[in-house]
Amino acid sequence: MIKITFPDNSVREYESGVTGFQIAESISPRLAQEVLAVSVNGQVTEINRPIITDAAIKLFKWDDPEGKHSFWHTSAHLMAEALQELYPGIQFGIGPAIESGFYYDVDPGETVIKETDFPAIEAKVMEIVARKENVVREEISKADALKLFTDKKETYKVELISDLEDGTITLYRQGNFVDLCKGPHLISVGEIKAFKITAVAGAYWRGDIKRKQLTRLYAISFPKKKMLDEYVELMEEAKKRDHRKIGKELELFTFSDTVGKGLPLWLPNGTALRLRLEDFLKQIQKRFGYLQVMTPHIGQKQLYVTSGHYAKYGQDSFQPIHTPEEGEEYLLKPMNCPHHCEIYKFKPRSYKDLPLRFAEFGTVYRYEQSGELHGLTRVRSFTQDDAHIFCRPDQIQEEFLKVMDIISIIFNALDFKNFEAQISLRDPNNKEKYIGSDEVWEKAESAIIDACKSKGLKAHVELGEAAFYGPKLDFMVKDAIGRKWQLGTIQVDYNLPERFQLEYVGEDNQKHRPVMIHRAPFGSMERFVAVLIEHTGGKFPLWLTPNQVSILPISERYNDYAKKVAADLEAQDLRVTIDDRNEKIGRKIRDNELKRIPYMIIVGEKEESNGEVSVRKQGEGDKGSMTADAFAKMINDEVRQMTISFIK
């Protein structure tokens, strides 16, 4: 007998050789039906593997990420089996489970797999599911594995196996399909009741642009048909929140082929929203001791040679602009920092002047690859809510923490709860990609890690993701369909002060080098507004929304009264529009609801004679009557309540 310990620390005895499935059966038939994977002493594996010694186990169902992972991983093999039957000679790359579904990279040779082929593949998948093939785990030697896949002419698999360490290699086999795989898997493909291919895309073999581009098929699967239907519906709902769609509907921004791709045009409503966000940040920054500066949109090429940006990005960015007479070279500015360094150098600085915090909503231009452009989240012209803090080395920690405070104020104010923090360090095996000495890198990296610790911020560390001049802390937020975008960023930089020969005079009357912190809480106004649109579905908070109130006269007879009310409200700082179209009231309500105006006020005979307004709240309906002044007070109180926590 062996002792099995459960997650609640209870212990039960079983025969040696018992499987996860049998343990589940011993607990409840329902659990046995739903269990997908089991972890034995922390190692996730199949539910039909015998457990021979005492162990701590955990059973995973669909609701557990481990359960989903096994399910989707097996689904990837299942799709591969279908592809193998439909496209003889197809070769396989890798096929992992991902956050939402799975993919398989395949090389179908001369054949092109297109969207129109999806139904046939899905049908074949379901045909294989009906066979209820068991998934069988096998262990073989590396040499045998190499032979097996060489015989099968699976060149990608052979490459993968060659890179593995010598020893035992695991294979998983179901029906006629066998794959190199670590597992874990379901024990039968029969569990997969619903399956849908979601996209086809090109993907370079091993992510290497120089190698062959394989065909990547993205798909998702579920243990119940209904779950797939729900998923499809959820995705459709999410698409309705797409900032590109809402941006058009609410007339926030647009693009023009004539102006150029990736160059956003901000419409009046979007501009109003953005300016309000900028004012909001300016107020906070003022409180934190920032000084607003302004710099031009271009700079001499030499400026960026000095900063190091030219060497790194010069070839892959917008090319220099030449003056007609002297042939001088200027670049559209891709960064604000070099300009700010020159502001620092305007006059000698004393240690007493530091930290100096220069802030600018600086518009920058970067040549992004055309395939990468995406709505407002990835553009070629964007405005950073940029600032550079020049400080003494002993001030880094404190300044870094203050920036984190600003970011948390902003995220709270806008109700961004589900963000991820990422510490990006340099790749220790690839140091030549970065500029600056080991010593300064190590100092900067530990400053960031310590700051996160002292704030209790959970951040995951990514090696090799640092900027070329320094490590950074980024804040990422997901969009409507789950894509991650980087918003806020804080970067410690010892290199630019060196390159620009920045100095301050210390207490000791000697010259010292300051340290720079680059930071942008929003990241870029474009991307931030995009994510804000998707998070709110266009229903912006009252303090931020371009139009707070729409006045709807019952008929044209009350237009004059509406104008008088509008003037009253505007005098009390409300943002008001009048819908004086020749339409019935029901129609006006509907249209203004769709425009996501937070409040509507309805005026007709009754209101005019009582000197009141009838109030209606977006999404909620009739709120009764009150005087215009009472309404204005109510709105202003609501705005004050919202902003009291973050604006002093």
Added chain:
RNA sequence: GCCGAUAUAGCUCAGCUGGUAGAGCGCGUCCUUGGUAAGGACGAGGUCACGGGUUCAAGUCCCGUUAUUGGCUCCA
């Protein structure tokens, strides 16, 4: 940049196997002057992204370009 898809009125889209362009919304005019999520009539709007080709005939088929789009790569 690479692989796949898409491009028809201001917007959302229809247009079957080629036979001289259609709807709804929006817009304009008129009727209606209304009470809490779509009142009615009439009308104007399109070199079917652009350039070639096949054909008696191309929105429709083929090629190229541009833009958009799902990914990959990249992201100061």
